[in-house]
Amino acid sequence: MTRFHYFHLLISQPTHPFRDPRALVHYIWCRVIMPVDALHISQHWDAATIILSYVISVTGSFCTIQLMEQWRFEQRPRKKRLFLFIAAVVLGGGGIWSMHFTGMNALQIRLENGEALSIDFEAWLTILSFILAVGGVLVGLLIASRDPFFLELEREKRAQLLAANLRKMNMTQLMKKESAERNIRFTAMFSRLWRICFGGIWTALGVLGMHYTGMLAQRTNLSMTVMAPFVVLSCIVAFVTANAAFWIIFRLLPLWPSNESLRFVSALIMGIAVSGTHYSGMAAAAYEYSPINTADTASFVVKGSSASTVASHGSLLFCFWISGFYVIRPLRAVASKFYVLHPGSTVHSDGATVGPNPSQSGREASETGRSNADQTGPRFQSAQNRTGEGSLSPSAAAVAAYRAKRKTPSTNMQQIMPN
Incomplete structure (x- = not known):
């Protein structure tokens, strides 16, 4: 067969x-x-394995968010290319490909007599599916990372980008705070999204190619048919969720850079997107018992249970190692350098410094003086918050730039968008 x-x-x-x-x-x-009754098979899904596959996708998504923030603030071209490639491997290989094979192992197929069928995978098609996933994500990140709003770090340049998109607003609307707030937020989040959408399309194509190549790699006493309506559904889910994930990374998170809970929620949403694409694609497959085991005809076969174990454990360890090496280690190096320059000082989690350290000086904390948030020192927040920007919010700066362009007197506005 x-x-x-x-x-x-x-x-x-x-x-x-x-x-x-x-x-x-x-x-x-x-x-x-064979009697017809003996050919009946039953499909069962293991809930624990499904949860594990979701955890893998969330871990890969969260690690990718951190890596793309580091990429954004990296100035060296060689290091930027390295960050982008690692982010593609983490998301495409760790968050998507590993989740795919772990999720496929959650499907347990049994004959009517209770015998479980072991599902193996042809190695070469499995490797090809990994290349498709990483390649699709890499091309998508290359395109989407050129989004001008994501690239511009300085608040003044962002203000110019926003002001260029506010020309349709008249001055009456601009003078109204609520109207300006809505228009500026909408412009910042949804204007000029073609790079993000184009990158999402490439990523979705890579994910779909990986998924169906991985399903073709199955080798067991089963023959598979594919139901067209569910294939169309999986394609729609892939394209929508890939664009939503890229919009979160390249537009939503830069607007709220100091909101760590938003990062975690974004990773949860991206995990749902990855899992939704996988399981909608799995719903397109219908299995029928076959007397011929296709694993006997494959040149190189990987055991399904072993592939799932290696993919799940390996991806989690890889993501944690990457996060520690490329995100936490640079912060620790900055902290060590600061401690050498300012011995006895301590750095709080909000970036404020207190010095000298009461434990070293022998004085009480109340005698050391109040915190100096404006004192020079590293801020242990996300890389998005280490921009050296002023206190003016992007939306307020955009309004100021637009008014200056129209040569109208500016008025004071409170911050409209969070830093």
């Missing part, structure tokens, strides 16, 4: 069912040798 036999049957069945000799064997086995 060739791996594409049932795809062929979907198109040309059943005028010539014996055109393929293996189809003849399957027909005789199903209709003559």
Whole structure:
């Protein structure tokens, strides 16, 4: 039974069912040798494995968010290329590909007599699926990372970008705070999204190619048919969720850079997007028992249980190692350098410094003076918050730039968007 036999049957069945000799064997086995009742199979989903696959996708998404923030503030071209490639491996390989094979192992197929069928994978198609996932995400990140709003770090340049998109607003609307707030936020989040959408399309194509290549890599006593409506549904889910994930990374998070809870929620949403694409694609597959084990015809087979274990544990360890090496280690290096320059000082989690350290000076904390938030020192917040920007919010700066362009007197406005 060739791996594409049932795809062929979907198109040309059943005028010539014996055109393929293996189809003849399957027909005789199903209709003559084995009773029909013994061919019934049942599918069960393991809840623990499904939860594990979701945790893998969330971990990969959160690590990718951190890496792209580091990429954004990195000035060296070689290091930027390295960050982008690692982010593609983490999201495409760790968050998507590993989640895919872990999720496939959650499907348990049993015969009517209770015998469980072991599902193996052809190694070469499995490797190809990994390349498709990483390649699609890499191309998508290359395109989406050129988004001008994501690239511009200085608040003044962001203000110019926003002001360029506010020309349709008249001065009456601009003078109204609530109206200006709505228009500026909408402009900052939804204007000129073609790079993000184009990058999301490439990523979705890579994910879909990875998913269906991985399903074709299955080797067991089963033949698979694909139901077209669910294939269309999985494609729609992939394109929508990929663009939503990129919009979160490249537009939503830069607007609220100091909100750590938003990062975690964004990773949860991206995990749902990855899992939704996978399980909607799995719903497109219908299995039927086959007397021929396709694992016997493969040149190189990977055991399904082993592949799932390596993918799940390896991806989690890889994501944690990458986060520690490329995100936490630079912060620790900055802290060590600051401590050498300012011995006895301590740095709070909000970036404020207190010195000298009461434990070293032998004085009470109340005697050391109040915190000096404006004192030079590293801020242990996300990289998005270490921009050296002033107190003026991007929206207020955009209004100021627009008014200056129109040569109208500016008025004081409170912050409209959070830093």
